[in-house]
Amino acid sequence: MSLYYTRLSKITQPTVSQQIAKLEERLGGKLFERVGHDVIPTALAQELLVFSSSILDMMDQFEDKLQNGRILPHGTVRYAMPESCQWTPHYIKIMGQIREFPDIRFKIDILPNDAIIKGLIEGHIDFGFVLGEHIHPELRFQKFSDEVYSMVARDKELFHPFQSEAGSSKLRLIMFPGWEPFFSTWARAAGLFKQLKSKLKEPAVHIGSLAGAIHAINAGAGVGIIPSHCVANDLVTGKLYEWKPSRTMIASSPVFIAKRIGERLPKRVEIIIEMLRLSKHEGTGSKS
Known part of the structure; x- marks a missing residue:
């Protein structure tokens, strides 16, 4: 004045x-x-x-x-997401946009669902992406997208156990941390959950990351149930093959943005969440 x-x-x-x-x-x-x-x-x-x-x-x-x-927003934005989110078009797009906010620092953790929810409750992160339906008295969940899953392999012969008398007992299944919801969603959609659930305890290969599992699949080590967007290019080019019991089968799980109930997030955080929402719809053509 x-x-x-x-x-x-x-x-x-x-x-x-x-x-x-x-x-x-x-x-x-x-x-x-x-x-x-x-x-x-x-x-x-x-x-x-x-x-x-x-x-x-x-x-x-x-x-x-x-x-x-x-005044441009400033401070730190802390969020967490499953490893599969790194392959989504909106994640790649947002990484190209964050330079528009030179005064915002980003701390992005790659964590499984349970760790993301724990981080939210304990106040270590501002928001997180979680897979599947959840109910928690301290958190609210807003639908963000759907993640689709595929069973893939480098060689079609690796799918033969489904067609042989030995059945799934000979299936070389590749596992990685946090893969259980992918497996359960795909197996239930395929009507093979009872047949395959024993493989949860007896994987042919257990590797420490989704990226490592994709490398193993590309090398021919076995089959894996992977978020489809993570191997989309390999499927298009014929480097990998997909198997499913019917052409119309779609195995998908909702992805939610989770926040603490009753908390007013800083402006910088709300800006980034809105950017993520917008980037999801801008010409990606993907459900993930």
Whole structure:
């Protein structure tokens, strides 16, 4: 408000007297009374002071709001996601956009579902991407997308156990941390969960990451149930093959953005969440 006070300091006494007279005429009462050498504000003047002060406060708030709108958000945005999210088109797109916010630091953790939920509850992250339906009294879940799963292998011969008398007992299944929901979703959609559930305890290969599992599959070590978007290019080029019991089968699981209930997230976090939502719809052509 310094501009207003600067202007007031340049107003002459006659001008002030004229303005007071006009204001008194408009309000229909005296604003000041002279008592000896003193000028005392009347009750009307005091009421006007309260009213005008509230207006000046509103002006200050409005100016602050405008100023804050011009300031780029700053601080740290902390979120977590499953490893499969690194292959999604919207993740790649958002990584290209974050440089628009030079004052925001990003801390992105790659974690399984349970660890993401724990991190949210303990306040270590601002939000997280989680797979599948969840109910938790401290968290709220907003649908973000759907993740589709495929059983893939480098060689079609690796799918033969499904067609032989030995059945799935000879299936060379590749596992990795956090793969269980992928497996369960695909196996139930294929109607093979009972047949394959024993493989949960007896994988042919257990490797420490999804990326490692994809490398193993590409090398011909066995078959894997993988989020389809992670191997989309390999399927298109024929480097990998997909097997499913019917052409119409779709195995998918919803992906949610999880936040703490009742918490108002900083502006910088809300901006990034909105960017993620928008990037999902901008020409990706993907469900993930």
